[in-house]
Amino acid sequence: MVGKKRAKRTDLCRFQGFRCFSLRDHEIVVAFDEAITVTTGSRLPPIWNRSCDLAELRQLQGRLAPFLLKLLQAELEHEAKPDLIRRCRDPDIRDTCDYCWTLLFSAGWMCQHCGWEVCNECLCLLPSNSEKPEHQCLSRTGLYHTLPDFVPISRFAPGEVEQLILDIETMLHNIPPSCPFTVTPSIATAMQRADSNREIISIPHNELTNDLFVHLWARDDPYPLVVTPIPGRKLLQYPWTPEFFTNITGKTGCEAQDCETGDIVSTTVGDFYSLFGKEYDNRQVLRLKDYPSSELFQTTRPYSDLHPDLMNATPVSDYIRQDGCLNAASYFPRGAAKSDLGPKMYSALRDRNSIGSTRLHMDVAPAFNVLAYADSQGGANWKIFARKDADLLAAWMRKRYKIKGHPVHQQQIYLTDNNLVDLRKETQIHPYTIDQRQNQIVLIPPGCPHQVSNQVDCIKAAADFLLPDHLEHCLRLTTEFREENLVEGPWMVDVLQVKLTVLHAYVNIREQCMGLERSDLSSAANLEDYSMVIDDAQNPQQVYHSIPSSPGQFSTFQDPDSSTPSDLQDEDTMDKVMALQDTLQSNSSSAKSAYSGGIVIQQTKAEKNRENRERKKANKIMKCVTKSNxxxxxxxxxxxxxxxxxxxxxxxxxxxxxxxxxxxxxxxxxxxxxxxxxxxxxxxxxx
Structure with missing residues (x-):
């Protein structure tokens, strides 16, 4: 329904903006109104870590385009369905399927009666699951949803999809090929050992370049990496110690989770960190649960002071920083619906009896993890499986453990050393092993099953990012997570929103490219114009007493230190400028004196007033023309x-x-x- 504008927008009404109630014979008749075609504008981050040149942006756009093209072609088929309704996007509302919790990129199906909206995949489940309680229509007691109840929904404006497809197809034909990259002999040897023996690749912080990083990760089976700190250089400027967090937020309430049982324990930040460095029998292996949150990390001091400290510590910052210019996730508009990619802190006590600080799982997005504090000379032990081994690992676990759902995604298992020995005997697969020390960074590709065991009390910080070369695999993981939500109800929210993230990235990068291209054209045009400037035209008085022979010569009367804005180059505006100058020239000639048959024609008062008005108009336009550079x-x-x-x-x-x-x-x-x-x-x- 259409209501008053709210101070804070929430998804209280599914029909907001395109459904109205009409009256017929004093009864309310529910119907769909005309679609709203105006979409809410995006709100980009205020600044990136650096400015990209046109070539870099075009290359990034070309890496995103093939993935987006497939999505848009499927969307075009959906828009062809009859009775389509268009909705506006709201940057403060995350549109998800009401059944599987997966993000709705654009296409959806909405019940005309209660507003329940599902994705294409979940709509196909209705015929076989129509009697499930969650399929009950909320506005009709005792009745369940059926296919005729649903109408197709799109969040694109009319013609927007076709224009994007055309733009992508044109752009893909004009992308220059990327330059080949050759690794050093030492890196080539490390890659061979990683492939054959699962030896981890370790690279100093200052030697991991953009090109090397992409070379190691833009492959079907990317390598987990360890980034070591530069000797003599401090990685993190803040202490990140238990004492530091106790002093600043020690009395703040929080929850700790028992890593063995999963039980939740209420405590305070100070009480939890007071356990660091203490040893006694039967001590629980506790970890802080979701504290501080990503929002707290970015918006509330003192944690908001730690956020830039963490970002400044990232290697290959163009890709990994949350404001990295080559990080596709950095182009997502700000708002409540923005993807939740961290950062997050992971504070946990020392593991015992191979319980595991973090159970075996997979991340939907690439991640970096820095060990900010370790209680002694020890650290955290990682077991990371190669992406290509993930399916075989899951099949082995299904035979060994009775788990409802995906054995890795359910995060219920920590593989002990004995388990890993059995795994290798039966499947010939084994993980990368990393002993992470303080100030070392671990980079984990998406889709690599991994688990962590703290050898000492540790504080780690992590965040996710999005590499253009991993989009297909991120989408595959999103689909697998969706299937987990269907096992026993909602399990995990689609935090990455990979489809919508790529759409925002492509559109906003395209806008930047267009701006840079216009800037280059404007600079070239100004250089050409300046060479045509004549000395007499530099006198401001002559601007008003010279008649250009054609609109194209109007720029010769501008100040050499200014540029003509492109919005004055359209034909209509230039015609008005020329008409005003013609009138002004005529009036100026009369104002001085004009000889006709030897008789001086004096200017009347009305003519003087008209000349003043025309002069003011000309001044206003010339003020625009002579804008500064x-x-x-x-x-x-x-x-x-x-x-x-x-x-x-x-x-x-x-x-x-x-x-x-x-x-x-x-x-x-x-x-x-x-x-x-x-x-x-x-x-x-x-x-």
Missing amino acids: EPFRCPWCSAMHQCSADILRHINTSHAFKKALSNTQAKSLKRAHQDELVEKLKDLSIP
Whole structure:
């Protein structure tokens, strides 16, 4: 239903924005209204770790495009279904299937009666599971959902999918081939040992470059890596010790989990960390459960001070930092629906009796994990299986353990040394073994089963990221997690949202590429114009008393230190400029004196007033033409554009206007100077 605008938007009504209630014979008739085609603009991060050049962005876009093209082609088939309803995206609402909890990329099916929305896969389950309690229609007591109850839903605007497909297909034909990369002999030897004997590849922090990282991970079976700190250089600037956390948040309540039984124990941060370094019989192997949360880590001091400290410690920061310019997840708009990729802290006591600090599991996204604190000279022992061995490992575990669901995804097993010996005998597979020390970083590819046993009391910090070369496998894991949600109800939320993440990344990178291309064209055009400037035109008075012979020559009257904004290059605007200058030239000639048959024609008062009005109009337009070379700045983020039309388009797509601009407002904003435009946009838009 359509209601008043709320201060904080929540998904309280599934029909918000496109369903209305009408009256017929004093009875309420429920029906679908016309689709809303205006989508909510994205809100990009304020800044990335560095600026990428056009070639880098095009390469990144090309690595994302094939994956996105498959999604859009499937979406196009869905949009062809009859009775399609279009919904707007809301950056503060995470649209998920009400049955399997998986993200709804765009396509969905909604019950016309109660608003229950499911994905394409779950819709196919209705005929065989229509009597399940969770399939009951909420608005009709005792009745269950059937296929005729559902209408197709899309979250794309009309024509948007076709335009994106066309853009991708065109772009893929113009992507230059990447340069071949050759590894050093030492790295080549390490790769051979990793393949044959599962020996871990260890690389110093300053030697792991972007190209080397991609070479090691952009393969069907990527290598887990250990990144060692640079000798003599401090990796983390904050102490990250039990005493540090006790001093700043010691009295804060939290929950600890028993790693053996799974039981939850209520405690405080100080009481938990007071157990570090103490040994006594029958001590529980406890770990802090979800504290601090990712939100607390990023928004609330003192943990928010640790967030940049952790990000500054990352290797290959372009890919791993959460604001990394080559991290596809960094382009997801800010909002409550943003993917939850950390960072998170993992504080746990020393393992005993091979209980395991973290049971065997797989991550849906690539992850980095730094051991920030170890109680003594020990550390954390990792067992990481190769991605290609994951299916064989799962099959072996199904035979050995009675687990409902996927034996790895359910996270119920920790493989002891004896278990690993049996596994190798029966399947010939064995894991990589890592003894992680303080300030060492472990990089884990998605889809690699792994488990951790703390040899001493440890504090670790971790975060996920998204490498363009792992998209297909991330999607496969998302599908496997969806199937786990169908075993015994909701089990795991789709935190990565890989489909929507790639869509946002592609669209926003495309916008940056277009801006850079326009900037290059504008710079080239200005250089050409400057060479045509004549000395007389540098006199401001001559701007108003010279008639250009054609609209294309109008730029010769601009100040050599300024550039003509591209939004004045359209034919309509230039015609108005020329008409005003023609009128002004005519009036100026009359104002001085004009001889006709030897008689001086005096200017009337009305003519003087008309000339003043025309001169003011010309001054206003020339004020736009002679704008400075400074770019147009966005008031909400670091975006820079060469003309006012581009910054208005950026505000509309990356932020949002409080209300739709009228034609008069749009024209006024386009003519405004840079500083003036920033102030106006602050009043008219929101971040």
